[in-house]
Amino acid sequence: MAHGAPAVSAANRQRSPAERIDREAVRAYRLEEQIGHLIRRAHQRASAIFDAVMRGFDVTPVQFAALAKLHDLGPTSQNLLGRMVGIDPATMFGVAGRLAKRGLVRQGPDPSDARRILLDLTGEGRAVVEGMKSVGAEVSARTLDPLTPGEARELQRLLARIC
Amino acid sequence: MAHGAPAVSAANRQRSPAERIDREAVRAYRLEEQIGHLIRRAHQRASAIFDAVMRGFDVTPVQFAALAKLHDLGPTSQNLLGRMVGIDPATMFGVAGRLAKRGLVRQGPDPSDARRILLDLTGEGRAVVEGMKSVGAEVSARTLDPLTPGEARELQRLLARIC
DNA sequence: TGGAGACTGTTCGTGGACGAACGAGCGAGG
DNA sequence: CCTCGCTCGTTCGTCCACGAACAGTCTCCA
Numbered sequence: 001m002a003h004g005a006p007a008v009s010a011a012n013r014q015r016s017p018a019e020r021i022d023r024e025a026v027r028a029y030r031l032e033e034q035i036g037h038l039i040r041r042a043h044q045r046a047s048a049i050f051d052a053v054m055r056g057f058d059v060t061p062v063q064f065a066a067l068a069k070l071h072d073l074g075p076t077s078q079n080l081l082g083r084m085v086g087i088d089p090a091t092m093f094g095v096a097g098r099l100a101k102r103g104l105v106r107q108g109p110d111p112s113d114a115r116r117i118l119l120d121l122t123g124e125g126r127a128v129v130e131g132m133k134s135v136g137a138e139v140s141a142r143t144l145d146p147l148t149p150g151e152a153r154e155l156q157r158l159l160a161r162i163c
Numbered sequence: 164m165a166h167g168a169p170a171v172s173a174a175n176r177q178r179s180p181a182e183r184i185d186r187e188a189v190r191a192y193r194l195e196e197q198i199g200h201l202i203r204r205a206h207q208r209a210s211a212i213f214d215a216v217m218r219g220f221d222v223t224p225v226q227f228a229a230l231a232k233l234h235d236l237g238p239t240s241q242n243l244l245g246r247m248v249g250i251d252p253a254t255m256f257g258v259a260g261r262l263a264k265r266g267l268v269r270q271g272p273d274p275s276d277a278r279r280i281l282l283d284l285t286g287e288g289r290a291v292v293e294g295m296k297s298v299g300a301e302v303s304a305r306t307l308d309p310l311t312p313g314e315a316r317e318l319q320r321l322l323a324r325i326c
Numbered sequence: 327t328g329g330a331g332a333c334t335g336t337t338c339g340t341g342g343a344c345g346a347a348c349g350a351g352c353g354a355g356g
Numbered sequence: 357c358c359t360c361g362c363t364c365g366t367t368c369g370t371c372c373a374c375g376a377a378c379a380g381t382c383t384c385c386a
Contacts, residue, residue: 025299025300032323033319034303035306035318036209042322042326043206085194134192140197140198144198147321147324155198155322159201159318162307
């Protein structure tokens with residue numbers, strides 16, 4: 001708080017604690033400077049670029065994240081795969097189902113644990129994920145286009161720190 | 164492409180253009196380094212922090228963005244308000260409806276254009292948005308907690324550039 | 327002045343995000 | 357060996373995101 005005004009104004013002295021308002025903070029608030037808002041906007045733009053570049057594959061960003069990690073790991077349970085890429089179990093249920101319905105993934109039992117469902121890439125799934133990985137750098141490059149290479153690396157580093 | 168291998172490997176020379184795969188790019192692809200994936204994860208964390216700090220208000224991040232901008236602008240049409248904060252018209256329809264149903268916003272006709280619906284804060288809406296703005300800095304501060312103040316400003320600057 | 331083209335809000339469909347609650351299965355400790 | 361607590365997948369409800377299509381309205385220009 002950089003200004004000299006009292007933290008609680010005269011107008012607020014009568015109110016209940018929950019309704020006390022810092023007028024100076026209200027006046028100073030700028031939505032477009034808030035980190036959450038900037039991230040939300042950036043997320044919209046990055047998704048749009050992914051859609052444009054990956055159009056031909058008909059796979060969403062989240063579906064691709066699951067496929068890509070499954071490609072790295074080999075057969076993996078739904079929950080674990082979701083944990084690796086940041087998809088909660090309730091969401092993963094739908095994602096895995098859609099990938100299975102499209103024939104990109106197989107859902108099988110885990111012999112060592114009857115609770116788990118093992119996901120595995122099908123041949124088509126492998127072909128799709130490899131095709132997408134081979135042009136994946138293009139998505140990041142286009143998204144980072146407004147920045148210099150140094151700035152791009154810095155942004156990547158800072159985002160990784162706040163995750 | 165930093166390596167010296169040919170852009171199209173021998174194994175791919177026989178395939179159709181759509182199936183040509185750069186094996187080296189596939190091998191080098193790291194999901195967790197892709198900017199889109201980092202932004203998605205950051206968005207999840209920022210939303211969780213917003214929910215924790217703003218729990219008492221029962222207003223989502225997107226609803227707050229609309230309320231905050233409406234507070235800045237005064238009565239505004241749905242489409243324009245959406246354009247100011249990055250909410251597309253189809254989404255804005257739902258957001259405005261929920262805010263109106265909760266009594267935070269009034270929807271009225273625009274005398275000068277029969278197509279438009281003017282949104283306006285109610286007394287309760289104003290109280291809520293001012294209460295939220297007065298603690299809004301807390302959300303950004305918590306989100307940026309892992310960074311130094313200089314890094315935080317840099318991240319903000321870089322995100323603004325890629326929007 | 328009349329019509330073409332643009333804009334506003336609406337609807338539908340698909341997909342992601344997640345809290346909450348639930349049953350079935352697992353595993354460690356009593 | 358058995359129970360308690362945890363994990364796994366599932367379901368429900370609410371919300372955001374957005375492409376596509378549509379009807380009503382407006383504007384501008386031929």
